[in-house]
Amino acid sequence: MSSVATDSEMKLAVLEELHRAFDSGLDGASERQRGLLSYLVTEELEGRGERIKAYSVATEVFGRPKDFDPQTDSIVRVEVGRLRQALERYYLTEGKEASIVISIPKGQYRPVFTRAEAPAEPATIVEIPAPKRKLGLAALFTGLTFACAVAGVAAWKFTVSTPPATQAASGARSPIVAIAPFEFHSDKEGQDFVAGGLQADLADTLSDYQWLTVIPLNEETGAGAPQDGAKPDYIVRASLRLIGDQVKATVLLLDARSGAARWTNRYEMRLSAGDVMAMQRDLVARIGRDVGNPFGIVADIARAQEDTVQAASDEALSCQLRAFHYWKTFKSLDYAPAWRCFAAAEARGPLDAQTLAIGALLSLDPLNFRLTDRTLAEARAQAIVMAGRAAQMNETDFLTRVASYASALCGGDLETFRLQARETIERFPNNPLGLADVGARFILGSGDYAEGIALIQKARAIAADLTPVDTIAVAVEALRSGVYEDRPRLRRAASHTDSAIVLVVELALAAARGDHERVATVRRRLAEIGFPDQKNIGEALDSTCWSQNVRDLVKSKVTLAFNEARAQ
Secondary structure: OOOOOOOHHHHHHHHHHHHHHHHHOOOOOOHHHHHHHHHHHHHHHOOOHHHOOHHHHHHHOOOOOOOOOOOOOOHHHHHHHHHHHHHHHHHHOOOOOOOEEEEOOOOOOOOEEEEOOOOOOOOOOOOOOOOOOOOOOOHHHOOOOOOOOOOOOOOOEEOOOOOOHHHHHHOOOOOEEEEOOOEEEEOOOOOHHHHOOHHHHHHHHHHOOOOOEEEEEEOOOOOOOOOOOOOOOEEEEEEEEEEOOEEEEEEEEEEOOOOOEEEEEEEEEEOHHHOHHHHHHHHHHHHHHHHHOOOOHHHHHHHHHHHHOOOHHHHHHHHHHHHHHHHHHOOHHHHHHHHHHHHHHHHHOOOOHHHHHHHHHHHHOHHHHHHOOOOHHHHHHHHHHHHHHHHHHOOOOHHHHHHHHHHHHHOOOHHHHHHHHHHHHHHOOOOHHHHHHHHHHHHHHHOOHHHHHHHHHHHHHHOOOOOHHHHHHHHHHHHHHOOOOOOHHHHHHHHOOOOHHHHHHHHHHHHHOOOHHHHHHHHHHHHHOOOOOHHHHHHHHHOOOOOHHHHHHHHHHHHHHHHHHHHO
16 A cells, blocks of 8 residues: 555554554664654654655654754664664564554655454454553654553443433434543552542543533443443543652543554643642543544544445434534535535435534535535525524534524624623533634634633643634734734644635735745645635635624735735
8 A cells, every 4th residue: 555544544543553563562672763663653644754854853753953964873774774673573473463564665764554464353342452561652652652451341331421312313323432430550548539530520521522422431330231222432441640749641542342442642740739620620621632522533533434334324423524524624625525415414304403503504614605506695594594493403512502603603693693602612611622613703703802812722722733713813813913923823724725714814924924935825825726816815705704804904915915926
């Protein structure tokens, strides 16, 4: 296969194999070589394989200075050679049954991922072997380690947190995540209270992400199952260690059917002045963000499975996953499948509240105007109707709340928008997506700039990278405030999307700071996707639900960009 793994399923398989290799110890590989392997695999999986050169490896992995010269310093060549040999030994011994082989061909530094003949998967839940020894990984790949042994999963009886009623009505089933009790170890006696309540707190935090069904797992209650017979898809297991005032937590996401590790991460923090509650809040918020975020690991796994085998009964979930993926990338190629999924569900009818909410939000997107045969007014009118129907069916659901306040904003009802938006963040105070979305709409749509920035900052404290929407909003606020310096988040978003709106804001900011080279680059990108002149760009801005002041501000900087180009 190609050396670049682009699909989510392959990425997960490669990461799982990397975990397994580290778990075995990669006999003969040093800590430096394991860190090197983490870096190489990460860069390749994230689509940055072409930049893996001796210079980047030396400066980013081995801490060499910027004047590094591979002709006089052979560290990269030597360490990659040693790592190559360690991998070869691993796949001849502990890794001989691996389904994915990670290799580094001679003469290059980019890893290659080869799918081996997959062994038959066990029909029952299996035990994951304990690691041979404790391992530490380089900071460049923090968290990809197993720090504790994980026992096999026994039969259980669990109490299900109430799933949205509309899911049962539609026949769709959201992913079920079971939370196991936290294991706790300390260097002192009588410290068990430090982990007290963490299982319940994590279940409560994950419940904020209503696209999941959350199950507290109690292994002491014997066999049993929920009344509907549903079994969990994933199990979250965590081990907490307290050494002095240092807290280290290792969290694993296991496939409940096979017992295979799908994801793992390590969290480290200080228990300052014995503030146990603050530590617990921080820990469960971070775990909840990584596991429950619909742009995160569970969603990626579920979407890959949906792409492989799509069941009609999971149609609503499939539409959710496709919409989440679009909101993560803001690419037109990802919008089209999400919209087609909704249209197909609508044709079959009746729709559940969440699918109606998704349809409303997709209808409000500027791409709806360009990729469907509806006018902007027709799309917004339909979105308002769908959002209203969704709210009548389930007004407490997160997505229906977002659709309600978003359609109110696009309809010009600022009072209702502000009321519903603030109620939403009060109801979901730890959901970074809600905080960032409301904050962005405050900035872009209602002129509540200070409140919007504060909400986005709070969201980013929980989840560092969200969607391009909050990045756009922060950049627009910078334009309004006269802060024109280059903004890396916006530049990254613009380089990874074909969204005219993201690119136009990047164009405006580049023009404001006089970056002629960047202006020319972004203008070429806009022309490539069908926005070659100011008229097209103005139409794109007018299709947004932004305030007139914000649209005029961005348009003024776009005019500056075109005037400067004509003057040259």
